[in-house]
Amino acid sequence: MSQATSSPAAPPLVYAPFITASGVDVFLACPASAVLPRTHRERGTAAQAGTEEHAIRLLPGKLPPKILAWFGGRDPIFEAALAVDCAAVDDGSPSLPQAKFLGQFIDRAYVVPGPRWWAGSADMLDITGDVVSVADLKTGQGQARGSLPAPDKSGQLLSLAWGAIVLRQLRARAEGGTWTPSRIRLAWWLTADAEDDIIDAEISYDALMLWVQTLCHKVRTATAKHMYRGPQCIGCGAFDSCPAQGGALRRVLAGVADLTAVPDDQIATIWQDIVAAHRILDDAEAALKLRVERDGEVVLSDTHRLKMIRGTDT
Numbered sequence: 001m002s003q004a005t006s007s008p009a010a011p012p013l014v015y016a017p018f019i020t021a022s023g024v025d026v027f028l029a030c031p032a033s034a035v036l037p038r039t040h041r042e043r044g045t046a047a048q049a050g051t052e053e054h055a056i057r058l059l060p061g062k063l064p065p066k067i068l069a070w071f072g073g074r075d076p077i078f079e080a081a082l083a084v085d086c087a088a089v090d091d092g093s094p095s096l097p098q099a100k101f102l103g104q105f106i107d108r109a110y111v112v113p114g115p116r117w118w119a120g121s122a123d124m125l126d127i128t129g130d131v132v133s134v135a136d137l138k139t140g141q142g143q144a145r146g147s148l149p150a151p152d153k154s155g156q157l158l159s160l161a162w163g164a165i166v167l168r169q170l171r172a173r174a175e176g177g178t179w180t181p182s183r184i185r186l187a188w189w190l191t192a193d194a195e196d197d198i199i200d201a202e203i204s205y206d207a208l209m210l211w212v213q214t215l216c217h218k219v220r221t222a223t224a225k226h227m228y229r230g231p232q233c234i235g236c237g238a239f240d241s242c243p244a245q246g247g248a249l250r251r252v253l254a255g256v257a258d259l260t261a262v263p264d265d266q267i268a269t270i271w272q273d274i275v276a277a278h279r280i281l282d283d284a285e286a287a288l289k290l291r292v293e294r295d296g297e298v299v300l301s302d303t304h305r306l307k308m309i310r311g312t313d314t
Contacts, residue, residue, distance in 0.1 A: 014111045017083065018219060021120025021163075024155030028215065029232040031222035038237035050139040053191065057137060058123055066196035067124075067189055071133055076126035079105045082163035087116040089216035096173065099166040116219050122160045124189070127168055130180070134161045135187040135200075144192035151186035152201035155215070161186060161203075162212050181205055234275055 019027045019034050027034050056062070058078045068075070081102035088097035102110060102119065110119040124135040134157055138148060151157050161184050172179035187200035233239060292298060297307035 014113060015115050015117065017110050017112050017119035018086065018116045018222075019118050020108070020110065021118070021122075021156045021159045023237070024118075024159050024215065025149070026232045026236050027222075028155055028218065029230055030228040030236070031218045032224045032227045032242075033232075033236050033238045034219075034222055035224040036238035036242055039239070053139045054123065054137055057191070064196040066198065067135070070135065070187060070198060070200070071124065071126050072128060074126075076124040076133065076135070077104070077122070078124060079121050080125045080164075081106050081108075081110065081119065081121045082160065082167060083110065083112045083117050083119040084163050084166050085112075085114050085116070086118050086216040086219035087114065089212065096166060096169055099163065099170055101167055118159060118163070118215075118219070120156070120160050120163060122164065125160070125164055127164060127181075130182040131185065132161055132164055132168075132181045132183070133185040133187075134164065135189050135198075136160075137189045137191070139191050141192045143188070144190045144197065148188055148199075150201055151188055151199060152203045154186070154188075157186040157188075158203070158208060158211055159215065162208060165205075165208075184208060229272060229276075231272070233272070239276075 023033070060075045060078070063071075063075065081104065083100045083102055085098040088095075098114075100112070106121070108121060112119055122134050123137045124133075126133045136157060138144070140147075148154070165181060165184075168181075169179050182205075184203050184205060185200060186203065187198055190197040190199065227242060233242070236242070292306055297305045299305060
């Protein structure tokens with residue numbers, strides 16, 4: 001008599017996050033951005049410098065006194081990676097969604113157990129009693145000059161605060177109790193002009209939960225059916241695959257053919273097309289350079305060749 005054997009269980013499916021904290025504002029402006037194919041881009045010089053500054057500053061014992069004082073005189077948790085299942089947040093439901101603490105200093109290598117999860121890393125996070133404090137380090141000149149939204153309007157900070165709150169509430173439930181924050185503090189730490197500039201704000205728990213309902217509803221219902229062009233497009237990872245950007249060059253040519261005939265309310269639209277066209281041309285030029293660098297010079301005519309010539313600044 002043969003003995004039945006059971007095959008090993010299949011490993012659980014894992015996913016990349018549907019959206020991340022840094023992409024929340026782009027997603028809210030255009031939910032299709034999370035559904036369309038996304039293109040990975042190498043970090044530019046400024047972004048790499050910002051990453052290196054994060055690595056130096058976000059360490060225990062390294063915060064400037066003013067930043068440390070904002071956290072009550074003690075080091076917060078640094079680079080805490082969190083994840084929450086947005087699909088489990090039903091409109092008006094009081095139940096808590098699944099959430100996970102993914103670790104610290106994981107360099108955005110998020111892995112989540114479901115298809116419509118949010119994930120993000122809080123540069124600095126502290127929960128003391130019923131007070132939640134979340135701050136993010138921004139090192140760029142433009143960020144110090146006003147390109148950032150107010151902290152209580154930032155999808156990045158709001159979603160990170162929400163993730164921290166859900167994890168704390170799940171812990172309270174496991175201990176047989178409940179927990180609700182009395183204060184939610186949000187801040188940008190800016191270093192372009194001084195090492196300890198702070199812009200901060202607070203949001204009530206009820207206001208945050210209303211915002212969360214909007215976010216999670218859009219996560220559950222997001223499709224590529226409708227796309228919305230706007231300033232968010234330039235930083236969107238789905239730019240290259242977005243049908244809404246495909247005609248940018250054609251629209252620029254049509255729009256500038258006779259600017260005297262363009263109504264004032266169309267000038268902003270033409271400007272958005274020009275910015276998008278610049279990105280398309282930059283991408284095309286970068287791809288062409290890679291091709292020539294890989295395969296060697298290309299004959300353009302009897303007297304011209306296209307080839308890469310690398311020099312130095314010294």
